[in-house]
Amino acid sequence: MWMTLWKKEWQESLPRFGIVIGVLLLMYAGILTAAFNGSALALLLGFFAVGLHLVLLLLLWALSFHGEWRSRTQWTWLNIPAPGWQLVTAKLAAGFSQYVISIALLTAVGFLSMRIFASGMGAQFRESVDVMQNVLTGFFPLMLLALTYAAVFLGLGLVFIILMARSVKKIGWVIGLGSALLFSYVYSMFNQSSLYETLFHHGVLFDAEQTLQNVTNGSMNLQMEVEQGANIYAGQLAVEMLLAAGIIALLSWMVDRFVQPS
């Protein structure tokens, strides 16, 4: 059952994913050209591409859920006798896999353009460019995780709002938006609390300070205060993943109990 749903979600979303990839490829062509010409425009476009990925999941997921109503297929979708979590996760997984593909492409283009950029530089800049490249490589896991974390929770938040709008007539989206904002505010307070730290900052997976020293070989005197938050802990990763799972369970429960097709 799940495989059929997943396949359907993939096929359904393929045209819009195609458009996204098309736009991105144009942008990447621009980045690579700029890098080849040694233009700083490459960096700007690069930031823009990363920014797009921040809202990519949100876009793909929202269109997928909202799309059932727009195409009037919600009658069919909600009459499928699969448990809600299957309906929900099939959509989420299809979008997420497209996100992963897109991120892989972005990563490849990112490193490639950096190499092109570096090779075009004069010798006097060679050293600092090398360091920058090392920093980027070293911090890649952290950046990837932070980006994905933000993208996933933004996306889940919007799906929650969409399902709320379908559960409560007229004011559902207001309630959804309000409670999502309130929750994220309260959770971010908790996130920065010492309780959170004592509970979940265990098992260092990524040590930001160590990484910085490694990539600069200690030669560069970067007076950089590495915040606690820049580290990644196994405990933290586990609890955040648990939170995502909890939100997905909530979405599934909403589909099973409250969402109305009309």
Add this chain to the structure above:
Amino acid sequence: MKHIEFNDYQPIYQQLMDHISQRICRGDLAPGEKLPSVRTMAVEAGVNPNTVSRTYMELEREKIVESRRGQGTFVTEEKQVIEKLRKSQAAVQADRFKSSMEQLGIDKETAFQLLNNTWDGNGGSS
């Protein structure tokens, strides 16, 4: 597919019974001939299959048809039954004729005369 025109005041199974009875009397459905399956008849007549089942059951009760296990429903081969059916169908029509005439305020004699004229092809309506 040409559905039967049903009237509003009679249950459909009765109308369908009449319809099939008439076809049997006319020889449209010969003695011993197999009736269409319930579904086929339902599609042909444009009615519910349950109605056809009931019609076949009622026809069987009156011995006009008989069902053979696993083979279907067949028109009876007993000539007397068909003859009796013909008479009773005719009686029904006669009844109807009588009540129609009565409703028009036509007496027995005039009605007979009209019937005679129609029968001889002198035209009843003018």
Add this chain to the structure above:
Amino acid sequence: MTNVSCRNVSKKYGRKEALHSVDLTLPENGIAGIIGPNGSGKSTFLKLISGLIRPDSGTVKINGTETGRKSGSEAAYLSEEDSLYDFMTVGKTIAFSAGVYPGFDRELAHTLVEEMKLNEKDKVKHLSRGNKARLKLAVTMARKTPVLCLDEPLSGMDPLVREDILRLIVTHLDVEHQLCLITSHEVKELEPFLDHVLIMHDGQVVVDRNVEELKETERKSLIEMLREVTG
């Protein structure tokens, strides 16, 4: 045999009451027509039985289990709207249905589609309105659920399509085991196909009877009955 029961079921949309305290047990099998003026609650009634919406009060049960989001295995709902996935072909629609509906009769679906001269390679997007209706019904019939809820399957269809739809139901519904609920405005056309009729008015079921029995005692057509009870 299927037991569908409604106990004091009420449903509101905003302030408007769509169903008011409906309390009945549906016939176990056969074809039941649900007729009544616009806004009398026909569609709401079907959606409640197929578990797509939930009552504000009261309970709807199929074989003792309250209906809900997963009632699709018991009650197939056919929407009045074009609820097929546009991007699929006719063949893909059947394959998808076979994947998500337990007990889906794939062979039957292919047969029906062929009978109605639909090309499996055609995209749903490019089908005519009538052909979309044909495909929708073929898929719904092939689900073989104990209860079928057909919401206005005839409305807005030309006579050829209506005939096809009624023929499909008569030919492939297992009238001894399945219960088929049909809402319709085409009362006269539907009448000979019905075992049972529910007449709805202002959110209530005002007539709930066997059609043959109704005719035997009242000697009236359903349209006349409808006119009488809804004034």
